[in-house]
Amino acid sequence: MTATNAKATQILWLRNDLRLHDHEGFKLAVENGAPLAVIYILPEHWLTTDADGMSRLGSAKARFLRAALIDLHRQLEDQTINFHMYRGDPVDIITRLRDEIVGDIRLLTSSPQAPEEQRWLHALEDYDLDLVTYESQTLFTQDQMSELLANFPGSFSKFRRTVEKNNGAFTVAESEPSVPLRIHEQPLRTNASISWPSSDYQVNMLFHGGERPGLKWLDRYLWEEKAISHYKDTRNALTGEFGSSHFSPWLAWGCLSPRKIWHEILKYEASYGETEQTYWLRFELLWREYFHWSMRAHSERLFIRSGIQRKPQKDSIKASTREQHWQAWCQASTGVPMVDAGLRELRHTGFVSNRLRQNMASYFIHQLKLDWRLGARWFEMYLCDFDVASNYGNWAYLAGVGHDPRPVREFNLNKQLHQYDPDLAHIRQWCPEIAEANLQDILNHQSGRALLPSFPPPVVNTAAYDVR
Ligand SMILES: Cc1cc2nc3c(=O)[nH]c(=O)nc-3n(C[C@H](O)[C@H](O)[C@H](O)COP(=O)(O)OP(=O)(O)OC[C@H]3O[C@@H](n4cnc5c(N)ncnc54)[C@H](O)[C@@H]3O)c2cc1C
Known part of the structure; x- marks a missing residue:
């Protein structure tokens, strides 16, 4: 046996580090020199629909991820390294691979960020693996x-x-440039494949993943x-x-x-x-x-309703009203054009500007009076830039339970529309049924002062938006 053969086989498990440049994992693998298998695992539970009708992988988000994986696959192929993509439970799949490979395993992966990732890595510590983490x-x-x-x-x-x-x-x-992968590939037998959910609505991607x-x-x-x-x-x-x-x-x-x-x-x-x-x-x-x-x-504190500030939060509306508000949000029919335009854009493109995200979240928390974490999960499903820390961090901030020193951060959507989209470019793009309305018509509708016949009335009283 040569010295290289005596080394543990390397598995590089990629998650939110789908690139070759500035990649500590690839660098460590090449420095070590032992045969390498590069894997990605799409967690099965991201695809299951929960009791609130949400999964973790809306269509635009899935499309972006898929393109990012394909781009990396092609780049690795050019360096004669296979990229194995699985769908399932990460701990199960990694332990199956460990059982398949003869000898010791060195598992390289990015440091965990979210508690879910911490749990995966924690579970893997019980198996016989040399776990090496890096920052990415x-x-x-x-x-x-x-x-x-x-x-x-x-x-x-x-x-x-x-x-x-x-x-x-x-x-x-x-930032370090990509390292040439002058390294042998470790072939894997465990069947790798991802079947992607199909979309039941049209997706218009603004960006290509990869x-x-x-x-x-x-x-x-x-x-x-x-x-x-x-x-x-x-x-x-x-x-x-x-x-x-x-x-x-x-x-x-x-x-x-x-x-x-x-x-x-x-x-x-x-x-x-x-x-x-x-x-x-x-x-x-x-x-x-x-x-x-x-x-x-x-860590976990960020996902609790009272947030890192441990501020107790109570439901201030009846369960039936809560359900009605939630359905209006899900169907993009809150009756507030600025919000409904954002909801439509989010679903179809996987993206919404920061200003609109702030307004949508403020409306969800302060007008619909829904649990901020439900809104955060909605964004998680659809945003193709979903980032667990930024998403939950921003939602908690706007709900007044996160890092904001101000107790309440509530936006007046009429003032905001007036300031940020006075030409109605966004509303006209996403709500063509009211494309003929002028700014004042929209402001009147949003505050309930005078309703547009071709748009649903506001589902909650928004008279406070009326600031003349
Ligand atoms: C309710 C809510 C949910 C959000 N969820 C996410 C999310 O899941 N993923 C995400 O990346 N951002 C999130 N943001 C932050 C912000 O809206 C987006 O980062 C930004 O809109 C992305 O567009 P951009 O790249 O053009 O941003 P730019 O304005 O060009 O900013 C450059 C980069 O800075 C970072 N950034 C900017 N603003 C913020 C911010 N408020 N918080 C954290 N990082 C920021 C992002 O990485 C962004 O790409 C959220 C904001 C709100 C209000």
């Missing part, structure tokens, strides 16, 4: 964050000030269009390709490394100068970072 989703490392994690900042501002003031300790490491489309978009957004030069001014737009960066779907599945984006922004600033506009994109990436480490600090 954040700007900073566990070591850089260890002190902050011990006493996690209660507000984003505090977090941001700490990392910006101590930029020696909080330097974002350079590392290569992600890198292309990064290049286009920053260098070709130089759209970062107006980022702060346009990021709140409800429509438009270049208003905000749209990096989120690629970040969510790990097709783009956040460190890669960060350093591209720094390069851009070195070429064209740092402005408030360019800084603001880094500022928003720090929000993402904050929510990611917050989830590690608070």
Whole structure:
């Protein structure tokens, strides 16, 4: 036996790190040199529908993920490495693979973020595997964050000030280029296949999943269009390709490394100068970072209704009213055009702008008076940029049980529409039945002052939106 043969067989289990660049897992595998099997497991329970009629994989989200997997599969194939994709329970599949392979196994995988991932890795510790984890989703490392994690900042501002003031300790490491995979493949016998759910409605994808489309978009957004030069001014737009960066779907599945984006922004600033506009994109990436480490600090607490603030929450409406409100939301017929347009857009494209997400969540929590976690699960099903930390973190924030120092963050949707979509570009695109209405007609309908005949009336009293 050669020294290499004596080493444990390596399995690289990819989850939200579907790329080759800036990938510690591939780097560790190549440095080790033992034969490698690269796998992805689509958790079976993501596809089952729960009692509230939701699964974890809406059609646009599934389509983005599938494209990301195909892109990686092709890239690996070019380097004569197979990419094995399974559907099932991750712990079952990995233990089956372990039983199939003769000798020791070294399992490489990204550090767990969500409690669900922690449970998988915890369960795998009971099996005879050498488990090696690496970071793939954040700007900073566990070591850089260890002190902050011990006493996690209660507000984003505090977090941001700490990392910006101590930029020696909080330097974002350079993103590393892809390593050539000069390594033997470990063949696997266990049957790999994923059958994808079919869609019963039309999906219009705005983005193509995958590392290569992600890198292309990064290049286009920053260098070709130089759209970062107006980022702060346009990021709140409800429509438009270049208003905000749209990096989120690629970040969510790990097709783009956040460190890669960060350093591209720094390069851009070195070429064209740092402005408030360019800084603001880094500022928003720090929000993402904050929510990611917050989830590690608070874990299960983030998913409890009283949130990390442990603020008791009570139902303030009857069960039958709750059901009526929930059905109106699910059918995008709340009677508030701004919300219904967002719900339609979300279902068909898997994306909604940040400003609209805030308004939709505020309406869900404060007007429909539904449990914020139900709304978070709805977003989880449909968003193709679903990111557990950012999604639950933002919902909890708007529900007043998360990291927001303000007790209530309730939006007036008429004021918001007036400010962010006065030309009604978004509503006209998603609610063509009221395309002829003008801004005042829509504002009147949203507050119940005068109703449009071709749109459902508001399901709850929204007279408070009427601010003349
Ligand atoms: C209720 C609600 C749910 C959300 N759910 C998600 C989610 O599941 N996944 C997700 O990536 N973002 C989520 N966000 C945050 C934000 O809406 C999206 O990141 C943003 O709209 C993505 O578009 P973009 O890439 O063009 O953002 P840009 O404005 O271009 O921002 C650049 C990047 O910064 C990060 N970022 C920006 N705003 C936020 C924020 N408020 N919180 C965390 N990160 C942010 C994202 O990674 C984003 O890609 C949610 C926000 C709300 C209000």
